[in-house]
Amino acid sequence: MVFSSLLFLFRFLPLVLLVYFLAPGRVRNFILFIFSLIFYAWGEPYYVVLILLSTVIDYTAGRLVDKFLSQENRKKAKWAVAGSVIMNLGLLGFFKYGDFLINIVNAVTPLDIGLMELALPIGISFYTFQTMSYTIDVYRGEAKVQKNFIAFGAYVAMFPQLIAGPIVRYQTIAEELNARKENLNDFSKGILKFIVGLGKKVLIANQVGMVFSEIAAMQTDYLSTASAWLGVAAFTLQIYFDFSGYSDMAIGLGLMLGFHFPENFNYPYESKSITEFWRRWHISLGTWFREYVYIPLGGNKKGTGRQILNLAVVWLLTGLWHGASWNFVIWGLYYGILLVLEKSLLGKCRIKLPGFVKRLYTLFFVMVGWALFSIPDMADGTGYLKTMFGLSGNGLADRYAGYIVSSNWAVFLIALAGSTSLMAKLCGQKLFPENTARRDVAASVFSLGVLAVSVAFLVNAAYNPFLYFRF
Amino acid sequence: MRFGKILMIITFCGAIGISALVSVLKPETEFSEKENRYLETMPELDVSDILAGDFQKDYEAYINDQFFLRDTLVDFSVGIQRGLGRRDVNGVYIGKDDYLLERYTDEDFKQELMEDNSYFLSVFLNRMIENYGSGHVVCMMVPGKANVLTEKLPSLAEGYHEDTVVSALRDLLSAPEILLDVTEQLKSHQEEYIYYRTDHHWTGLGAYYGYRAWAEHTGRTARDMEYYQQETVSEDFYGTTYNKVHLDVLPDSVTIYHPSEALDISVNKNDGETISDSLYFPEEIKEESDKYRIFLGGNTAKIDIKTGAGTGRTLLLFKDSFANSFVPFLAADYDRIIMVDLRYYSDSLSGLFLQYPDITDVMVLYNVEKFIEDDAVASVLDAWLEEE
Numbered sequence: 001m002v003f004s005s006l007l008f009l010f011r012f013l014p015l016v017l018l019v020y021f022l023a024p025g026r027v028r029n030f031i032l033f034i035f036s037l038i039f040y041a042w043g044e045p046y047y048v049v050l051i052l053l054s055t056v057i058d059y060t061a062g063r064l065v066d067k068f069l070s071q072e073n074r075k076k077a078k079w080a081v082a083g084s085v086i087m088n089l090g091l092l093g094f095f096k097y098g099d100f101l102i103n104i105v106n107a108v109t110p111l112d113i114g115l116m117e118l119a120l121p122i123g124i125s126f127y128t129f130q131t132m133s134y135t136i137d138v139y140r141g142e143a144k145v146q147k148n149f150i151a152f153g154a155y156v157a158m159f160p161q162l163i164a165g166p167i168v169r170y171q172t173i174a175e176e177l178n179a180r181k182e183n184l185n186d187f188s189k190g191i192l193k194f195i196v197g198l199g200k201k202v203l204i205a206n207q208v209g210m211v212f213s214e215i216a217a218m219q220t221d222y223l224s225t226a227s228a229w230l231g232v233a234a235f236t237l238q239i240y241f242d243f244s245g246y247s248d249m250a251i252g253l254g255l256m257l258g259f260h261f262p263e264n265f266n267y268p269y270e271s272k273s274i275t276e277f278w279r280r281w282h283i284s285l286g287t288w289f290r291e292y293v294y295i296p297l298g299g300n301k302k303g304t305g306r307q308i309l310n311l312a313v314v315w316l317l318t319g320l321w322h323g324a325s326w327n328f329v330i331w332g333l334y335y336g337i338l339l340v341l342e343k344s345l346l347g348k349c350r351i352k353l354p355g356f357v358k359r360l361y362t363l364f365f366v367m368v369g370w371a372l373f374s375i376p377d378m379a380d381g382t383g384y385l386k387t388m389f390g391l392s393g394n395g396l397a398d399r400y401a402g403y404i405v406s407s408n409w410a411v412f413l414i415a416l417a418g419s420t421s422l423m424a425k426l427c428g429q430k431l432f433p434e435n436t437a438r439r440d441v442a443a444s445v446f447s448l449g450v451l452a453v454s455v456a457f458l459v460n461a462a463y464n465p466f467l468y469f470r471f
Numbered sequence: 472m473r474f475g476k477i478l479m480i481i482t483f484c485g486a487i488g489i490s491a492l493v494s495v496l497k498p499e500t501e502f503s504e505k506e507n508r509y510l511e512t513m514p515e516l517d518v519s520d521i522l523a524g525d526f527q528k529d530y531e532a533y534i535n536d537q538f539f540l541r542d543t544l545v546d547f548s549v550g551i552q553r554g555l556g557r558r559d560v561n562g563v564y565i566g567k568d569d570y571l572l573e574r575y576t577d578e579d580f581k582q583e584l585m586e587d588n589s590y591f592l593s594v595f596l597n598r599m600i601e602n603y604g605s606g607h608v609v610c611m612m613v614p615g616k617a618n619v620l621t622e623k624l625p626s627l628a629e630g631y632h633e634d635t636v637v638s639a640l641r642d643l644l645s646a647p648e649i650l651l652d653v654t655e656q657l658k659s660h661q662e663e664y665i666y667y668r669t670d671h672h673w674t675g676l677g678a679y680y681g682y683r684a685w686a687e688h689t690g691r692t693a694r695d696m697e698y699y700q701q702e703t704v705s706e707d708f709y710g711t712t713y714n715k716v717h718l719d720v721l722p723d724s725v726t727i728y729h730p731s732e733a734l735d736i737s738v739n740k741n742d743g744e745t746i747s748d749s750l751y752f753p754e755e756i757k758e759e760s761d762k763y764r765i766f767l768g769g770n771t772a773k774i775d776i777k778t779g780a781g782t783g784r785t786l787l788l789f790k791d792s793f794a795n796s797f798v799p800f801l802a803a804d805y806d807r808i809i810m811v812d813l814r815y816y817s818d819s820l821s822g823l824f825l826q827y828p829d830i831t832d833v834m835v836l837y838n839v840e841k842f843i844e845d846d847a848v849a850s851v852l853d854a855w856l857e858e859e
Contacts, residue, residue, distance in 0.1 A: 006534050010491040017484065045522045188479040195483075217578035222632060403558070403627040410555040440475020444482045451486055453551060460548035460561070462535035 001042045002163070003194075003249045004201045006458055012039065016159075020257065021182075029154040029177065032257065036157035040122070047121040050091060055156045057087050058131035059149055062138045066145035069138075077139055084135040088128040095121055100324035123163045125321060129288055131156055134170035136292060143171040151177045160253035164246045166264040166284035169291075173259050182258035188443075190255030195447040197248025202454040204418060205241035206461070207411045208234045211404060216375065220383050224394050226401035228387040232367050235374045237415040240269065243282070262287075267421045272358035274338045274365060285321070289314050312336050322373070327381055331372045338365060493539045500537065505545075507714060507760055510536040542717075549716050558625040561715045566623040569720040570668045571712040572616045573840070575631035580843050585636065587849035588842060592835065593643035595852050599833040605646035610835040611685060612637055612842070613673065613793045614654040616666045621658070633839040656684040667723040670710020671838075672763050675726050675796050682800035691804065699728035704753060708762035725762045727751050727799070734802055735779035740771050750776070750799045766795035772815035776808040786832045787823075789813060791845070794836045805832070813847040820855035 001008055016035050023031055041048040061084035068077035093101075099115045106112055134155070137143035146152040155177055161168055215223070215231030247264035254261045268281035278286055297310045312333070319332015353361075371388060375381035386392040405412075417423055432439035499512050514520070514529035521527070538544070552560045559565065562579075564572040592610070599608045618630030633654070641647045657665060657673075657680055665677030673681065679696065686693035708723040738747040745768070752768035767774060770792050785807040788794060791814075798808060809827055824830065842848065 005531065006538055007531050009487055010494055010538075011534065014484075014488050014491045042527050043524065045524060184473070184476045184480065188476040191479055191483045214576050214578045217576070219577050219582070219635075222577070399627055399629055403625075403629070406627050407556065407558040407625075411557075414555075437475050440479060444475075444479045447479065448482050448486060451483070453547075455490075456544040456548040456551070459535065459538055459541055459544040462532075 001039050003246070003253075004198060004206075004454070004458065006455070006462075009455070017256070028257075029148070029151045032159075033150055033154040033157060036154065036159040036162060039159040040157060040162060044122055050095070050121050050124065051127055051157055052153075054088060054091060054127055054131050055149075055153050058084050058135050058156070059146070059152045061135045062145050062152070063147070065135060065138045069141075081135050081139045085132055088132045092124055092128045095124055097320070097324045126165050126167055127156055127162065129167050130170070133167075133288065133292065137169065137171050143174050146170075146174070146177070148178075158254075158259075160257070160259075161250040161261060164243065164250070165282075166247050166250060166261055167288050168261050168284070169288070172262060176259050180258035182256075186255045186258065186260075188440075190252045190257075191447055192252070192443050193255060194249050194252030195450050197245040197250075197252060198454050199450040200241040200245030200248060200418070202457050203450070204411070204415045205238050205245055206457070208408075208415055209238040209242070211408055212238055212374070215404075216384075220380075220387070220392070221394065222400070223384070223387050223392075224396060224398040224401055225387055225390050226397035227404065228384060229367075230401055230404050231384075232371050232374075232388065233412070236269075236363075236367050236370050237412070237419060239370065239374075240265070240419055241415060267419065269363060269366070269419045270359065270421060271362050272355060273362055274335065274342050277362055277366060278335070278339070285318070289318060293317065308340055311340055315339070323376070325376045326378055327372055327376050331369055334369055334372060490539070494534070494537065497537070497539050503536075503542075504760070505542050505714060505717060512537075546717055549718065553718075558628060563712055563715050564617060564624055564628050565716070565718065566620070566625060568623060568668075570616075570620060570623040570666075571716060571718065571720060572620065572624060573671050573712055574617065574628070575615065575840050579840075584846060584849065585843040586639075588845065589636070589640045589643060591849045591852035591856070592842075593640060594856060596649065596833075596835065597643075597645045600644075600646050600649065603831065603833055605649055606689075607832040608646075608649045608834070609651055609685065609689065609832075610640075610644075610649055611651045611653065611681070611837075612640075613681060613836065613838045614652075614657060615838060615840045616671055616673075618654060618839075619657045620661050620666060622661055631840060636839055636843055651684065651688045653681050653684045656680055667708065667710050667725075667763075669713035669720060669723050670708070670763060671712055672710070673793060673796065674723075675728050675766075675799075678793075678797040679728070679800055681797055685801075694730075694800075694803075698731055700731065701726050701728060704751075704765050705756060705762040709760065710763065711761075723762075725756075725765055727765060730803065732803075735777075736802065737777045738767070739775040739777075740768075741773050742775075744771075750802065763792070763795070767798065767810075770795070770812050770815065772812055772817070774808075774810040776802070776810070778802045778806060778808070780804070780806055782806055784831045785809070785827065785829045786834055787811070787827065787830045788834045788836060790834075790836045791838055791841045793838045793841070797836065813851045814845060816847075816851060819858060820851065821858045 001012060003009075012035075016031075019035070020028055020031050037048055037051075040051060061080050064080040065077045068074070068080060095118055099117065102113045102115055134143065134146070134152075138145050146155070155168075155170060155173065158168075212231055212234035215227055215234065218227070244265040251261045251263070262284055264282060264284050266280040266283065268277050271277040271280055294310055294314045297313065298306055299310060300307045315332045315336030316329065317332070318335070319328045319330070322328045322331070368385070368388075371385055372381060375384055383392065387394055390396060428434070432442045500510055501512070502508070503510050511529065511532040513533055514526055517526060520529075549560050553565065559574045562574050564574045566572050596608060596610055612633075614633055615630055617624060617628070618633055621630070624630075637650065637652050641650045644650060657677060660677075660680050663676060664674055665680060666673050679699075683693045703724055703726045705725040706722065708725050710723065713720065736748055736750060738745070738750065740746075747768075750767060751765050753765065755764040755768045756762045761769070763769075776798070780803050782803075782805055784805045786801070786805045786809070788798070788808055788810045790810055790812060794810065798810065801808065807827075807829075809823075809830070811823065837845075
């Protein structure tokens with residue numbers, strides 16, 4: 001199930017809110033757990049077993065770690081952590097990377113192993129990372145063990161962030177799992193956040209997404225350099241509004257239910273360097289890799305050589321985390337290299353560049369990165385990049401590119417404005433300051449409007465005239 | 472302040488709660504006039520369907536189809552997109568002078584299917600050229616509306632690159648001259664009413680110009696327009712293109728053409744399923760919104776037409792719906808026309824040639840876009856090759 005559907009908005013959500021708030025506080029974790037499982041099982045009736053498995057593994061591992069630590073047996077505790085990590089990565093590896101590995105084995109050895117062709121269980125990259133973080137946090141003493149299986153299950157399967165994050169570390173919401181105070185203020189904030197996310201997804205991401213998918217599907221001979229850049233620009237906007245919209249909806253739903261999830265995006269396209277970009281893009285993933293991979297490997301404390309190796313490992317994994325194919329590996333290493341270069345070269349040169357030049361430089365490399373990211377097939381991707389840089393012999397610009405601009409300029413402009421902090425500053429601080437009645441009324445009107453328009457777009461997308469010449 | 476928060480919560484919860492209730496309580500609509508199709512109704516609960524995920528899919532389709540104010544919301548969404556300057560909405564160019572034109576890009580077609588269709592059609596045509604001689608085989612490709620009515624398109628808009636499809640097919644033919652692309656002929660008449668404004672089909676007039684191009688191509692003399700008596704059978708036709716956007720445009724009128732010297736027509740659909748003495752089916756469009764069905768009563772697997780023209784020629788015609796308005800002009804040139812629509816045809820093609828041994832000519836007539844997206848062409852012709 002996805003948030004941006006009539007099913008979620010007009011069946012699941014009203015029902016959850018109704019049951020959740022009618023129930024007394026102590027059974028709310030149970031309600032959340034059950035509804036989350038239904039949410040998950042809706043699209044994946046069998047794979048719901050995996051999420052339960054991951055829950056049981058880490059519930060048990062957490063208890064064991066706690067027990068061994070209380071007996072002051074760190075070695076055994078370490079083994080319990082290792083068990084959790086191995087089993088979670090095993091699940092992830094089998095379902096997400098199985099065929100990728102088989103392909104590699106088949107390519108480098110004379111073997112010819114058949115592919116498994118399993119559908120990727122939704123959200124597996126998110127919930128395995130979350131459950132691992134719990135066991136590790138307990139081991140490190142950064143979180144208390146959770147003895148209540150229901151509360152722990154509610155954390156793992158929690159439907160708001162189950163499918164696309166943010167990756168909420170256990171320590172972040174440990175207290176709220178045991179005792180939280182849902183309140184009007186958070187609830188109304190949550191609504192606004194949810195609606196903003198819904199609008200981002202339905203009204204912007206889906207619209208610019210149509211431009212990208214159309215251009216990506218073009219026969220290579222017909223793709224001009226201008227169209228290729230338009231395609232990447234559309235994808236750049238699509239992935240930001242899609243992903244940050246989904247995170248906003250998750251955070252908003254969390255607030256309604258009394259949880260405070262961390263922000264996942266902070267206007268990344270305003271960044272003045274690649275380093276800054278990664279501090280503002282998918283923050284919860286960056287935090288996860290920093291806390292559980294980079295720092296344990298020694299971070300920057302063991303010399304430059306070791307630091308570069310650590311960065312390489314982190315970025316290889318970051319790339320692979322996004323998908324099991326070579327373009328993601330290259331995309332991850334691309335950022336690894338850019339970040340090392342930025343740290344070593346730019347840090348030393350003291351020339352002051354104007355802000356907009358730094359922003360353009362960042363955006364340029366980010367867009368080239370998205371080109372690598374968005375086209376899984378290496379040959380297609382190479383061809384696309386060639387066209388972007390005018391190396392394929394196709395024209396620089398054509399009528400098609402002109403048409404795309406003429407028909408989509410407004411959506412692009414809105415998206416562009418929305419990806420900067422300008423609107424938030426204007427609306428949030430100037431026009432409607434926090435804690436004013438004006439803000440509350442405006443927020444209500446805005447929410448209702450965005451909801452109505454989003455629903456209209458959802459209905460239109462599902463609208464499917466019967467083409468009777470076929471029948 | 473507290474009031475503001477409560478206002479927000481009441482607005483939102485009220486909006487989703489009431490919409491949910493209304494959607495649940497509203498009686499089910501079975502048929503959508505605007506979409507011209509039956510809507511999904513509440514699926515039955517069934518454990519095996521749930522485990523397979525089928526129930527969930529049907530249920531989502533049901534919610535989408537039965538959502539209250541559905542048509543209004545679609546119009547609202549189209550209106551907003553228009554307001555934001557979009558020149559095409561839901562795959563339709565909003566053209567000039569009330570013209571709505573289908574917009575096609577590579578995304579709408581499967582490259583592989585496209586290549587398969589061209590390949591199998593070329594094998595078929597080459598075999599026909601071998602059997603009947605290149606002078607007796609014609610493959611007519613009818614361009615899409617956006618490729619002809621270029622003046623009606625929004626500025627900078629263009630039709631699909633049909634030329635690559637046509638030339639790829641031509642390259643595969645043993646006698647390339649049998650391929651007749653009528654784009655230029657139709658374009659030279661683009662000021663006239665040759666395509667419906669709200670439907671993707673050509674009008675009777677457009678088909679007439681197609682017929683002239685065919686006559687010129689095959690060395691026959693085409694009859695003048697004056698030879699036909701015109702009869703307008705509908706003035707309120709809203710076609711498939713309109714159904715996708717519901718914009719406020721003029722309805723189309725549908726005109727049919729009767730030759731001054733009447734032929735002794737007999738139409739036999741699917742070996743006796745329907746018998747008629749006319750190429751036009753006024754009964755078919757009384758209730759139906761699709762007025763194009765006046766021509767031969769719509770598509771079906773096989774239509775066997777005897778004309779009594781006394782030419783000694785029998786035509787086998789593989790076709791899509793564009794042929795339905797074209798065939799009336801062709802009637803006087805053949806004693807018998809056997810129209811086969813591969814999308815509905817499930818018998819053996821070899822059997823067809825046995826059933827009609829007196830075939831003298833073969834024609835294939837398709838609209839380019841319908842041809843490349845049609846998944847029957849390759850599969851039916853492939854099955855025929857295996858039989859042979």
